[in-house]
Amino acid sequence: MAPIKPSPHLSNVRYEIRGALTRRAREMEAEGLPIIKLNIGNPARYGFQTPPHLREAIAAKLTESEAYGHEQGLEEARAAIADLQRARGARGVDMDRVFIGNGVSELIDISLRALLQPGDEVLLPSPDYPLWSAATILNGGRPRYYRCLPENGHLPDPAEIESLITPRTRALVLINPNNPTGAVYPRALLEQIVAIAARHRLLLLCDEIYDEILYDGAVFQPLAEVAGDVPCVSFGGLSKVHRACGYRVGWMSLSGDPARTAEYRDALQLLAALRLCANATAQWAVVPALQGAPTIHALTAPGGRLHEARRAVIEGVAASDYLELAAPEGALYAFPGVRADRLPVFDDGAFALRLLEQESVLVVPGASFNVPASRQFRLTLLPQPEELREVFVRIERVLAAMAAEQPARAAAFA
Numbered sequence: 001m002a003p004i005k006p007s008p009h010l011s012n013v014r015y016e017i018r019g020a021l022t023r024r025a026r027e028m029e030a031e032g033l034p035i036i037k038l039n040i041g042n043p044a045r046y047g048f049q050t051p052p053h054l055r056e057a058i059a060a061k062l063t064e065s066e067a068y069g070h071e072q073g074l075e076e077a078r079a080a081i082a083d084l085q086r087a088r089g090a091r092g093v094d095m096d097r098v099f100i101g102n103g104v105s106e107l108i109d110i111s112l113r114a115l116l117q118p119g120d121e122v123l124l125p126s127p128d129y130p131l132w133s134a135a136t137i138l139n140g141g142r143p144r145y146y147r148c149l150p151e152n153g154h155l156p157d158p159a160e161i162e163s164l165i166t167p168r169t170r171a172l173v174l175i176n177p178n179n180p181t182g183a184v185y186p187r188a189l190l191e192q193i194v195a196i197a198a199r200h201r202l203l204l205l206c207d208e209i210y211d212e213i214l215y216d217g218a219v220f221q222p223l224a225e226v227a228g229d230v231p232c233v234s235f236g237g238l239s240k241v242h243r244a245c246g247y248r249v250g251w252m253s254l255s256g257d258p259a260r261t262a263e264y265r266d267a268l269q270l271l272a273a274l275r276l277c278a279n280a281t282a283q284w285a286v287v288p289a290l291q292g293a294p295t296i297h298a299l300t301a302p303g304g305r306l307h308e309a310r311r312a313v314i315e316g317v318a319a320s321d322y323l324e325l326a327a328p329e330g331a332l333y334a335f336p337g338v339r340a341d342r343l344p345v346f347d348d349g350a351f352a353l354r355l356l357e358q359e360s361v362l363v364v365p366g367a368s369f370n371v372p373a374s375r376q377f378r379l380t381l382l383p384q385p386e387e388l389r390e391v392f393v394r395i396e397r398v399l400a401a402m403a404a405e406q407p408a409r410a411a412a413f414a
Contacts, residue, residue, distance in 0.1 A: 013134045014368065021352055025362045036361045036391055038379035041179070041332040043243040046382040050244040051295045054285040065281040071273040073100025073251070077286035081251050084290050085234065089225025090255040097254040097261075099268055100278045100286070104209050104235045104250035109135045111205060111233055111252060114267035115170055116141040123164055123172045125156060127335065127369030127376070129179045129207065144169070145370060150326045150337055154181035158192040165196075171203040172196070174223060177210040180369050180378040181335040182328020184218045190226045197230050203264075204232040209250070210331040212241045212296050215310055218329035224255040231256035231264070238282070240332060241296050242289050247282035305385070310334070312385040316392030322399040328381075335366065337376045343403055348374045351398065359394035 018040070025035045037045075044050070058065075072078060078098040085093040101107035108131055112122070118140035124132050126145035133143045146161045148154045161172070174193065176185040197204050206223040214220055224232045237250030254265055299306040310327075313334045317325040322343060325336045338346050348365035355361050366376030379391070 009138055012137050014130055019368070021356060021362060021364070024353070025356060028356070028360070033360055035356070036383070036387060038383065038391065039362045039364050041240065041380050041382065042245050043240070043332075043382055044245060046380075046384075048243045048299075048382070050242060050247070050285075051289075051292070053288045053292050054238070054242060054244060054247075057284045057288045058281055061284040062281065065284070067280070069277040069280045069283070071275075071277055072096070072098065072269060073278055074280070074283040074286070077283045078251075080287045080290045081236075081253060085222075085224060085253045085255065088222040090222065090232075090234070090253065091224070091228055092258045092261075093224070093253050093255045097258075097265060098251060099253075099272055100249065100251045100283055101272075102248040102250070102278050103239065104207065104237050104252075105131055106275075106278075107235060107250050107252045108132060108205075108207070109139070110268060110271045112136055112139045112141065112171075114264060114271055115139075115203060119168060121166060121169045123161060123169060123202075124370070125173065125175060125178070127154075127180050127366060127371045128173070129175055130369060132173055132175075132207070133370055141170075142168075143370070148178070148181065148183065150181075150324070150335075150376070153326050154178060154183035154335070155185065155189060156193075158189070158196060161193065162196050162200075165200050165202070169200065169202060171205050173205045173207070175207040176223065177208075177213060177218075177220065177330025179207075179210065179331050180333045180364075180366075181326065182331045182333055183326070184214065184220060184329040186219075187221045187226065190221055190223055194223070194227050194230055197227070204230060205235075206232065207235045209235060209237055209240050211236060212294065213300055213306070213332060214330045215300055215307060215328070216302075220330065224253070227256060229257040229260075231261045238285060238289055242285075244282075244285065244289075247285060248279050249282045249286060251286075306332070306381055308385045309381040309383065309388055312388040313379070313381065313392075316389060316395075320392065320396055320399070322396070322403065332381050333378050334381065335376050335378050337366075338399065340375065343399065343406065345406060346375050346402075348377055351402065352377060354402070355395060355398050359398055361391055361394050 078095040081098045116139045121142045122136045232255045238244040317323045323336045352365045364378040366374030
């Protein structure tokens, strides 16, 4: 019998954060080999805990969580999200323009499905979080990438962004603080980007899931406040700041001129209704998360675990003969690069596989984030600082071995 063929839509879709390297790591674990996993931002797997007052709120409401809820989400939760967005300066946001989903991942898909026609273009950062590219492709769109180069602190060039716009461009995506680079966008840059969106009547989509994870005085600027009347969808959730990935609670709020976004809002509501509702139980954690005392700052301040993990990464790169890094200002990742003057020939995928198989360390190659000819790799800041120091010892061994092989390889290709 003929094999079942998958949809051709998937031919250009990748998600290597949980891809072939991760499958190989699982095979090695099954053989009894311990793996240092640096491939995913999943705080609970590294010993972080969801704040107790969020758990208590859910436990107290279990009997009220057994029916389908409102398709846009629990009213109390949406009201708290709208309050937060207005306090941050967003215009036109109320409870009816807030949507809660099963994580931001689901909402990214819904936001693009409500917008795109086949062949429409979406401007995405390179590197990007690959779900954005996948959701664009799966909804009939075409990704177009603007570069966020390490020599510019992984910040984009507004002129390059504008040069990529065509009559088919519908939306401009920002990730701030950025995954995978940790870049935090200054207000002046966001003002330039908003002006571009206004000139070309683009919808702004801003992934702000790491909004409160900041280091050494970095300042998060919400895009909606800068956007004003320009239509903007802002994404947030409980997964990262509140260390509650498994709760699968994300939200998006639609700001800007309501007259320009009324039909789009209704399309979002239709798609939300088609999946009935988001996880009802975990939504009870939203109000205490947003209105309770912040819990992330003790981790990101000097001496806190995330701050010290970041320090270990920065120091590990500084001590390396082969690596360079634009230090992350926010989020849960670093995106080191391998210096071209030390390893002229470099394949990020081959490096990542070798690091896994020879040193039992799992990272994500930079090409997985839609970076052409990548010399980068992503690692998470979630492990203990001591473990990250050991990781850089192992990385250095692999890079040194690769460097020693370079003359032989060059002669072979001569």
